[in-house]
Amino acid sequence: xxxxNFVTYSVxxxxxxxxxxxxxxxxxxxxxxxxxxxxxxxRGYTSLLRQMIKWGGVVGTRDNSGETALVKASRNGHxxxxxxxxxxxADPNVPSKKGKTPLNCAAENGHEVIVQYLLxxxxxxxxTPKGVEAPILKATRNGEASxxxxxxxxxxxxxxxxxxxxxxxxxxxxxxxxACATALVEAKASLNIxxxxxxxxLIWASVHGYLHIVKMLVxxxxxxxxxxxxxxxxxxxxxxxxxxxxxxxxxxxGAIADKTDLAQIESDLRRTWRKAPDHIKTIQLMVGEANRxxxxxxxxxxxxxxxxxxGRNSPIRSLTSSSASAENGESGLLESPEASKKILSNxxxxxxxxxxxxxxxxxxxxxxxx
Numbered sequence: 001x002x003x004x005n006f007v008t009y010s011v012x013x014x015x016x017x018x019x020x021x022x023x024x025x026x027x028x029x030x031x032x033x034x035x036x037x038x039x040x041x042x043r044g045y046t047s048l049l050r051q052m053i054k055w056g057g058v059v060g061t062r063d064n065s066g067e068t069a070l071v072k073a074s075r076n077g078h079x080x081x082x083x084x085x086x087x088x089x090a091d092p093n094v095p096s097k098k099g100k101t102p103l104n105c106a107a108e109n110g111h112e113v114i115v116q117y118l119l120x121x122x123x124x125x126x127x128t129p130k131g132v133e134a135p136i137l138k139a140t141r142n143g144e145a146s147x148x149x150x151x152x153x154x155x156x157x158x159x160x161x162x163x164x165x166x167x168x169x170x171x172x173x174x175x176x177x178x179a180c181a182t183a184l185v186e187a188k189a190s191l192n193i194x195x196x197x198x199x200x201x202l203i204w205a206s207v208h209g210y211l212h213i214v215k216m217l218v219x220x221x222x223x224x225x226x227x228x229x230x231x232x233x234x235x236x237x238x239x240x241x242x243x244x245x246x247x248x249x250x251x252x253x254g255a256i257a258d259k260t261d262l263a264q265i266e267s268d269l270r271r272t273w274r275k276a277p278d279h280i281k282t283i284q285l286m287v288g289e290a291n292r293x294x295x296x297x298x299x300x301x302x303x304x305x306x307x308x309x310x311g312r313n314s315p316i317r318s319l320t321s322s323s324a325s326a327e328n329g330e331s332g333l334l335e336s337p338e339a340s341k342k343i344l345s346n347x348x349x350x351x352x353x354x355x356x357x358x359x360x361x362x363x364x365x366x367x368x369x370x
Contacts (some may be wrong), residue, residue: 033063041069041085044078049085059090066097074102074118077111082118092123099130107135107151110144115151125156133162140168145179152187159189165196173204178213191222198228206234206250209243214250224255 034042037057040049049069053059062068070090073081082102086092095101103123106114115135119125128134136156139147148168152158159167166174169189172181181201185191194200202222205213214234218224227233235255238246 033065035061035069037061038063038067038069038072041078041081042072042076044073044076044081046078046080046084049081053084053088059085059088060094062094062096066095068094068096068102070094070102071096071100071105074111074114075100075105075109077106077109077114079111079113079117082106082114086117086121092118092121093127095127095129095132099128099132101127101129101132101135103127103135104132104138107144107147108138108142110139110142110147112144112147112150115147119150119154125151125154126160128160134160136160136168137162137166137171140171140177140180140184141175143175143177143180145177145183148180148183149187152183158184158187159193165194167193167195167201169193169201170195170199170204173201173210173213173217174208176208176210176213178210178216181213182216185216185220191217191220192226194226194228198230200226200228200234202226203228203232203234203237206238206243206246207241209238209241209246211243211246211249214246218249218253224250224253 035052035057037049037052037059038061040046040052059069068090070082070085070092071094073085092102095104101123103115103118103125104127106118125136126134133141134156136148136151136158137160139151158169161167162171167189169181169184169191170193172178172184191202192200194203199207200222202214202217202224203226205217224235225233227236232240233255235247235250235257238250
């Protein structure tokens with residue numbers, strides 16, 4: 001046998017062995033239950049995948065973790081691989097052992113084109129196997145507004161609840177995702193639905209002082225005076241968290257501080273800030289005992305109390321003389337609407353606007369918890 005024939009036979013033998021290995025790999029599992037088709041899908045090797053399918057590779061095979069080739073490709077954003085698998089009749093609703101479907105993986109990782117492919121193939125937009133959060137919740141948490149809109153347009157439940165009974169709109173308000181919040185409101189998400197602690201989207205936005213989201217919710221008809229399970233309203237939370245601009249906006253648009261709210265302020269002061277008795281005395285003095293708890297007076301006392309908690313003592317000192325007169329039974333300034341308005345204006349001038357948070361992104365810590 002001459003050298004040329006030897007080289008030719010060697011090449012043919014090598015190609016034959018590799019072809020045999022690939023064909024066997026199509027049908028049989030290797031380490032961790034992966035087939036060659038699974039590996040090609042995970043890596044995004046579209047040409048190799050199509051050849052595997054042509055040679056009889058099973059697209060629905062699951063590895064030891066229960067993942068199909070479609071789950072792997074959807075998670076890693078391989079558009080052409082997903083398209084090829086769906087054309088080979090891969091089931092878009094088969095979850096892994098952890099409960100993640102291809103649509104869940106694509107939505108969570110922001111792969112909009114794959115989400116479109118899967119929805120077109122009749123993937124269930126509300127599938128939550130094993131308690132995994134729905135795709136629209138995953139997309140909202142990560143700020144994927146276009147995917148939120150896409151899912152909503154395919155009849156995804158915009159009020160579906162996840163951890164702690166939080167809806168996508170609640171999650172958007174916690175995570176400071178204004179685009180997602182707007183998309184959900186446009187899709188007719190419930191504005192006043194609450195989580196397991198009774199906090200509505202507006203309350204959560206007020207907790208963080210996300211004024212841009214607060215304005216959007218109020219403009220679309222969110223109820224201002226709902227209280228959570230600790231009887232704190234959006235206004236209460238904004239004040240306790242020292243979000244002055246948010247407090248101003250809520251007050252200007254009809255939020256009310258009633259007797260129960262003022263009592264809750266007293267409770268918060270006792271637990272949280274130093275020298276609370278002095279502040280409480282000021283609140284009680286400004287509110288009075290009889291019929292002096294008019295709307296303006298209540299707001300005034302509310303602002304005085306929250307100003308004091310922030311250490312802004314100047315407006316408190318400026319009221320010392322009038323407070324002493326009221327304490328002695330004389331006519332206090334609160335009984336004069338004009339004087340009350342003047343004091344209210346002065347107090348607002350002392351309040352410092354909170355630090356802008358529009359561009360800070362998702363918050364961390366307990367306030368950004370799931």
